[in-house]
Amino acid sequence: MMWRTSERGRDVAGLAHDLNNVFETIAEAAELLSDEACAAPLAAAISRSVERGRRLVDGFADEHYAPVDLAIVVERAADFVRDLTVLMGRPNVSVLREFEPGLKLKGPDSEWERVFMNLFLNAAQAMPGGGNITVRVSDHGEKAEIRVADEGPGIPPEILDRLFQANFSTRSNQFGLGLHIVDTIVRGQGGEVRAGNRSDRSGAEFRISLPSGAG
Ligand SMILES: Nc1ncnc2c1ncn2[C@@H]1O[C@H](COP(=O)(O)OP(=O)(O)O)[C@@H](O)[C@H]1O
Ligand SMILES: [Mg+2]
Structure with missing residues (x-):
């Protein structure tokens, strides 16, 4: 992974990267959960929140990505x-x-x-x-x-x-x-x-x- 050189930029990009990995895990868990019919609405709600979280993180970190x-x-x-x-x-x-x-x-x-x-x-x-x-x-x-x-x-x-x-x-x-x-x-x-x-x-x-x- 390459980051821009500024210290703060690296911190922001690193944090965003780690958070995106967390989102990835939650999104995958939600996808598994969605196989159970009774849990599908819950899984969909989790997925929407994860997407929102991703948008927030990316909006914040955008200019710092290489x-x-x-x-x-x-x-x-x-x-x-x-x-x-x-x-x-x-x-x-x-x-x-x-x-x-x-x-x-x-x-x-x-x-x-x-x-x-x-x-x-x-x-x-x-x-x-x-x-x-x-x-x-x-x-x-x-x-x-x-x-x-x-x-x-x-x-x-x-x-x-x-x-x-x-x-x-x-x-x-x-x-x-x-x-x-x-x-x-x-x-x-x-x-x-x-x-x-x-x-x-x-x-x-x-x-x-x-x-x-x-x-
Ligand atoms: N490469 C493809 N060829 C044919 N149909 C496709 C293709 N990609 C997507 N689709 C259609 O688009 C729908 C939505 O795709 P997607 O959003 O990935 O949902 P999912 O894969 O869970 O069904 C699929 O159910 C399928 O009908
Ligand atoms: Mg698909």
């Missing part, structure tokens, strides 16, 4: 999903990195890891027989765009406008928070995420646009 390279974040998220897909008995999911290194992301690296973990996990769940998740980047001067595409069935057009709502899920016993968290984090960094389908073949494609030089 920018992180997209390649590093994608690498870590890919490792996480690889471990999970092996556990799920679906080891045939690969993450292909089709972009030049260099794009820097502003904000806490743990949050960006969460963004890509959530997108990769959904993609893996959409490809029970395995397949590729491809990450591409285009930089248009004023805006950078990161695209995450999979080879699953894609997203039915009639649900596209609800995907990012909290608790929207088409899967039984899932929490429906993954994309909501993605949207919250990306917006928090001044960006925007949109969902759609690939034009070259079947599969979903998520596009994250960020103000360029965000790092």
Whole structure:
């Protein structure tokens, strides 16, 4: 972990990092709790509080985070999903990195890891027989765009406008928070995420646009 050099900046960023780890643990516990039907409303309330806590911490610590390279974040998220897909008995999911290194992301690296973990996990769940998740980047001067595409069935057009709502899920016993968290984090960094389908073949494609030089 790299911090800016000022003492206070390092303290703030370090504290924010530790708090985000605490939030992570609580969020995971809430996700487990949500499997019990009678505890689901409680789990949802805990998750909302955790999200609020994350927003508060990040708002406070924002200017103290050192920018992180997209390649590093994608690498870590890919490792996480690889471990999970092996556990799920679906080891045939690969993450292909089709972009030049260099794009820097502003904000806490743990949050960006969460963004890509959530997108990769959904993609893996959409490809029970395995397949590729491809990450591409285009930089248009004023805006950078990161695209995450999979080879699953894609997203039915009639649900596209609800995907990012909290608790929207088409899967039984899932929490429906993954994309909501993605949207919250990306917006928090001044960006925007949109969902759609690939034009070259079947599969979903998520596009994250960020103000360029965000790092
Ligand atoms: N890569 C994808 N391919 C197809 N459908 C997807 C994909 N990612 C998300 N979805 C749809 O969006 C819904 C919401 O996703 P998410 O917020 O992560 O919640 P959850 O994964 O808990 O259902 C999913 O239930 C699924 O219907
Ligand atoms: Mg999900």
